Structure formats: structure tokens, C-alpha cells
Amino acid sequence: MKDIFWLIQNTLSVTFRKKQNIILYLCLPLLAIVVSLLVYSGDQTNILHVGIVNNDKNEITSDTITFLKELENVEISMIAEEEVQDTITSGELDSVITFDEGFSESVLKGNPDHIQLTSIKGAAITGYVKSYLHQYIDNIATISFVADGNQEVFEEMYNNFQQTDFKLSTHSIEDTSKSRNMTNQAIGFLIMIMLMSAANLAEIILLDKQNRTYFRLLSTPINARKYLFSNVMVNMIVMTIQVFITLTIMKSILHAGTNMSFWEATIVMLLFSLVSVGLSLVIISFSNSRGSASALQNLIITPTVMLSGCFWPIEVMPKTLQKIANFFPQRWTLDTLSKLQEGSSLGDLSLNLIILFTFAAAFFLIAVYRFSRNNTTQNFV
Numbered sequence: 467m468k469d470i471f472w473l474i475q476n477t478l479s480v481t482f483r484k485k486q487n488i489i490l491y492l493c494l495p496l497l498a499i500v501v502s503l504l505v506y507s508g509d510q511t512n513i514l515h516v517g518i519v520n521n522d523k524n525e526i527t528s529d530t531i532t533f534l535k536e537l538e539n540v541e542i543s544m545i546a547e548e549e550v551q552d553t554i555t556s557g558e559l560d561s562v563i564t565f566d567e568g569f570s571e572s573v574l575k576g577n578p579d580h581i582q583l584t585s586i587k588g589a590a591i592t593g594y595v596k597s598y599l600h601q602y603i604d605n606i607a608t609i610s611f612v613a614d615g616n617q618e619v620f621e622e623m624y625n626n627f628q629q630t631d632f633k634l635s636t637h638s639i640e641d642t643s644k645s646r647n648m649t650n651q652a653i654g655f656l657i658m659i660m661l662m663s664a665a666n667l668a669e670i671i672l673l674d675k676q677n678r679t680y681f682r683l684l685s686t687p688i689n690a691r692k693y694l695f696s697n698v699m700v701n702m703i704v705m706t707i708q709v710f711i712t713l714t715i716m717k718s719i720l721h722a723g724t725n726m727s728f729w730e731a732t733i734v735m736l737l738f739s740l741v742s743v744g745l746s747l748v749i750i751s752f753s754n755s756r757g758s759a760s761a762l763q764n765l766i767i768t769p770t771v772m773l774s775g776c777f778w779p780i781e782v783m784p785k786t787l788q789k790i791a792n793f794f795p796q797r798w799t800l801d802t803l804s805k806l807q808e809g810s811s812l813g814d815l816s817l818n819l820i821i822l823f824t825f826a827a828a829f830f831l832i833a834v835y836r837f838s839r840n841n842t843t844q845n846f847v
Contacts (some may be wrong), residue, residue, distance in 0.1 A: 477696060478700060478703070490666070494659050494663075495712045513539055516559050517544075517545040518542055519546070519547045519565065521547065522580065547564065550564070562565065562584060568580040570823075609623045645803075654774075657738065657774075657799060661767045663705060667746070668743070668749065701743045702736075713728060726807045730812050738795065744827075744830045744832075744833060745766070745829050747837075748836070749763055751833045770794045775786060776796055802818040
């Protein structure tokens, strides 16, 4: 045990003697949080600026304009007809609604016309106002149809429509989707960083073999198992620090991921740390040099991280790719954390945890088998 502690201390000392490694292993996880903040920062509520040209001085037209002014996130400006082109092209207004003379009369006849909506920003901008406006006008046209030309009946029904006696009460609830998306994005980048950190730390094994340090150590009471176990422990120490740094800042400072327990999230990420270490050892066991290890690392880590939904929501990917993602541990890690944010407990997610543990066990078994079969030294001479 003393030999293992010495190996761990020596490896950590040599690794973090270089300032670039401090940045790589300890500061880089903060980049995940910064990127997530940049992606999801800013107010997502947009104010739609709409201009109104009223060429039909009538009660129905005035009431329609009043209705538009009461819409949420819509700012109405009354403008002259000659200002339409300049305000639209300059971007001062998102759209302009023009009520031409005869609009009210066409509504009363049940065939709404003499209204124009001008915009250069497409349906994504105008759709909100357009849907409400059409619904309002259709309601008035329906009242006119039911009145069947009787002006007194129409006015009575129209006044009742404008002065409804029922009340609608609304209650605002907190929108947690932005926080959840930012958490998933930060964790996704952290997963990639953990995988790359584990692979880089595992490459120390190849480096020690190449410079013959490994074989000099084996001439002492230290054996291969102790050496390999110390590398695993160094990996776990570094990734535990990465997990604690990221989750602490997210929870305490940014208040992201507040719907899940800090310790439950930590347990899931530490379990994924085992997966990362196991995978890194598999990569090293199949590599004859640091160059081949780096190539395998890029070939395995980057595509699987992308397919697992670490950079974007997995829902935007085709169904086939979503099914393929179920074969990667990154997908199960993100799925577990997402369900924790939705209110599930670790007890409810035992299957996810078992699958992650199975991934870790499988990787370690493959690595141990490969190391036991690869005892030759000529590849590192």
C-alpha cells in the first residue's frame, strides 16, 4: 500500500508540475460552464414591434386595434401609410398591419377583406400576431353571420362579445427548461473533458514504457498491478476534482441544475468517471505508441460524444441515431441526470446505474485481459 501511495503522489507531482496540465485538467471544466452560459444566456422573450395603418375609421376597426394592443409581447405603433416601407426596411418595425377602407363592412358581410400584413421577416415573426388577429376577426364575422343582417341583433351580440362577464385568472410558473438545457450542455462538455483527461492520464503508462521508467519500477518491489492501480487512482482523483468544481459552480453560483440533488449528481458523474478510466485503459491496451493512442482516442471519443447528445439535444437527431446512442455510456449518463432533474430519485434509476456500472466493468475486464496478453517490450524500445 505504501508503494501505491508513493506512485500516486509521484504521478500527481510530475503531472501538475507543468502549469499547462493545471489548466488542462482543472480549469478546462470551467470552459464547459462558460460555453453553456454563452449558448443559453440572454432573455428569450422577444418584443414584436407592429405598426398599424388605420384607413377605416370605424368602431370594429378601432376595437380590433385595441385587441392587438392588449396582446402580450407586442408593441403597437400608429403610423401613416407613407411610412410603411421605410419602417419595415430599416427594421424599426417587424411588421405593419394596414386596415383599408371597407374593412369593417367586409367583416359585417362575413367575408373579411381589405386588410394587409406587411413584413420582410417571414412567418416566424408574423405568425403570432396573425393567428390571434384571424381568430378575432373570424369571431366577429361569425357574429355577423348569426345576426343574419339584423343590425340590432348584431350590435347586442357584438357588445356582449366585447364585454364578456367571465374572468380568466392566470398564474405564472417558473420556466426551468432553460436551466435544464444549460445543465445538460455543461454536463455534456464535462463528459467530453473527462474522457479526454482520462485518456491523457492513461497515456502516462505508454510514456513510462517508452522512456523505460516502467521497467525500472518493475525491478523494485512495485509490480505491474500496483502500477496500473496507481494510474487508475490518479485518474479518479483528477476527475473527482473536475466533477466537484463543475457541479459546485453550477449549483452554488449559477443556480443551474437546482432540481436535482448535488450528491446524486456527483454519484452519477463519479460512476461515469469509472467508465472513463476503463475506456482509457482499453485504448492504451490496444495501442503500441502514444501516437496510435491519440488516434484511437479521437476515433472513439469524439464521434460517441456527438452521437450521445453531449453537444445538442438528442431529440434533434434522426431516430436511427438516437437508437445507436443507447449503446454509449455518455447517453445513459445524460439520461440519468435529465431524469434526476425531472424529479426522479437514484432508486428509480437503478437500471441506468446498473448499465453504467456494466460499461465500466466491461471496459476494465477488456483492459486487464489485453494487458495480461501484452507483456512484450519490443514495441517500446
